[in-house]
Amino acid sequence: MSVTVNIVRAGVFLDSVVLMQISRELTAIQGVEDAALMMATPANWDILSDAGLLDEDTMAGPGDLLVAVRAQDQAIADSTLQRAAELMERPAQQNNTSQELRPLTLRSACRQLPDANLALISVPGDFAGAEARKALRAGLNVMIFSDNVSLAEEISLKREARDLGLIVMGPDCGTAIIDGVPLAFANVVPRGDIAIVGASGTGIQEVSCLIARAGEGISHAIGVGGRDLTEAVGAISTLTVLDWLERDVATHHIVLIAKPPAPSVVDQITDFIRSSSKSYTVCLVGSDDLALPDNAKLTTTLKDAAAAAVKNSKGLEALPVVQQAPAAGSYVRGLYSGGTLAAEAQVVFLSHRQPVLSNVPVPGAGLFTSERANHIMIDLGDDRFTRGRPHPMIDPAVRDEPICAALSDPDVGAVLLDVVIGFGAHPDPAGHLAGLLDRHGRSGSVVIASVTGTDEDPQVRAKQVSVLERAGVVVAPSNADAAELALAGLKIG
């Protein structure tokens, strides 16, 4: 036999939505058949009556709050009324600060920030072009972080940008530091008078960090995308940046990092440099076959590019001695998160006349397919590996399996790794790597790495280095040095 209990709170007003919320909570209590809190207006009186919630003796007027419970027994009814009183007196929850009203589209972002002049686009590649086009038409420069954007789309966007007096950085542009503001993957480097223009992100990061370590700084670092210097794209963004830097009073020297450009764009670049009032370092990773004017110096590694750009390169010289010779295998396996770092390692090997294979071969290197008895440099950040998966700089676990395979490979004498830190990168890549090596156990092969970053980065380069060293990793001062050390180790072995 169920009991119906009514309580009248005379002269109490609560909003009907609040009352319905409390009613819902009470109805969910075990043993409660129905419950309602309502202002006792005639209309509500009818509803309560129809629901069988009225005690026939109850007296209330439209200004009174009626609490009505029908429960299995008196005890449940009483405790439910008690709960109703608690819920009515509960203070409002302070949750207003937790929800930030972030814009969901470029359109509303522009309304919130009308002075913005750059959009960073990081959506799946199939949609990046459409978003970039919207940004350009809204008068914004564009940095396309996304990869897997088609060549045709890139050309179309860059042409539209050029016509609008804007720039498209990327696609697959991971790094930029504009007027001291880091975007995407970038390191905390001092401001200075050296500008870096590069096809790739990690190349810019390595050079900017080496410049910082030599005690100098960066005016701007701008990524233009890996295909900008191809004949198809025609260096549209590179030429735009060079033109801007020519007029930038903060920039005195410009480092241009690129794969060997298409012959058709070489003339455009060299003509520009020849007529420029500034000095240049052109780092063609993998080629020394380029005639440059007197105000430009050609280098083939990132380390040499940094050394050529700074006034005093003494800080970049020191090389540690190899602590540990590889025991068994005679080949080096490089597993890179940065494509340009993988290319630089190939250049170092080729300069010592060591044949090398890669999934992203520089001129003179072979294309890696499946032949394992070779020096092999793999770029794990290549589009083929990152479609639908995180980049190894964000999630170092992507590299775990290939590292373990290399460590277990009897042909491998040394494993070469890059560890890239800074904004956007994993919070502790060295710690992750140390954990992996610890779990895998010691093997015959030596692990050699370099840390691209600075002590001012959130991960702190010195700390990352010491974590790696404690894990038995040989840490070289630069990526090029790491490759040199691997070769030196082989010679000792």
Place this chain on the structure above:
Amino acid sequence: MVDTAALAPAIRRANSKALEILLQGDPVLIDVVPAKDLIPELKEHTILHAGPPIEWDRMCGPMRGAVAGVAVFEGWARDLDEAGVQASKGCFDFHPNHHFSAVGPMTGLTTCSQPLLVVENRAAGNRAYCTVNEGLGKVMRFGGNDESVRDRLAWIRDSLGPALGSALQCCGGIPLRPLVARGLTMGDEMHQRNVACSSLLLRELAPALASAVADHSDLSEMLAFMGSNDQFFLNIAMAMGKSIMDPVRNIEQSTVVTAMTRNGTDFGIRISGLGDEWFTAPVEMPAGLYFPGFSAADANPDMGDSTIVETIGLGGFAMAAAPAVAGFVGAGSVAEAAGITARMREITLGEHPEWTIVSENYQGVPTGIDIRLVVETGIVPTINTGIAHREPGIGQVGAGVVKAPMACFEKALRALGERLGIS
């Protein structure tokens, strides 16, 4: 071959024009007049209903209940059973309110003898109509149809309607633009919550009504009826919305939504660039809170022409002005309500200059829904709504929030693309 480069500016111009007409709308409540005097097509046995076109066999429970009730009310059938038989035999001629400058809440039935509120848009010169709100609980708009429901309709027809008409004629009409602006600052969003606007209206109307009604007890009854009905203003807001949106129709190439409405079975939208064509999809179920004795199992799917208020930027779009309403689906915090309005800003082209939200630093409500933005962002309009019982004859069981189905917007966009020669 279509010049797609020229299309974007053309659509932008068309939408600017649409938005300008929308924002200039100057609705004034001027009269209450029997439907047959306003809509010549509204003969005996003709029933206008909410939503896109629908026939008896596809009508939901509450709409069938209301059809039976209104047939008895109009004297076409002796009782509800006979009315149902007549309906199934095709004795009634069904048309959407929207085809006759009218709107109606929930089932939204409009028939010849019912008095209709008349709102004139003085900027464009057109008029729109809506029935008088019947109050809460068991009412015809929620599918109620018993004698008490019909008696109230008769009283509205015979007493309240004519009195309101006289009072409005006497006072020269009530401008709604400023009234709604004040209501927004007082916590109304004009769909789920009309308590402030209902009170403001009653305050403006009471002197004229006192002059128009000679008998004190009649006057007292009318004032009590309006004063006890927090939703009295809803039907006026709806006629206002219709009067504002109708002149926005038929602007070539415009992607602005001119109507959103539901008949309890289908949700339909119209867009300016495609005139009077309906784009429909199945209605969704509202999420919300229920009256004692009822639960979600009793609920009918979404219904009514009242989404015209969202179409002009009120209701769910103005949720930030009425945080309590956000409590129907969440905790009802100010931040939640602001979040809903912020999402609606992603799919609208402009903001109303006078209808502002205090807690958002007097930013205007988002208005002018662009189907391109809906499809692009995946954000559909949020709609505040009452919930009817799914069986005929029972009435309202709760209130809540519902989403417009994306398929309507996709269909409309495809159709417009075809019209403009984009395949």
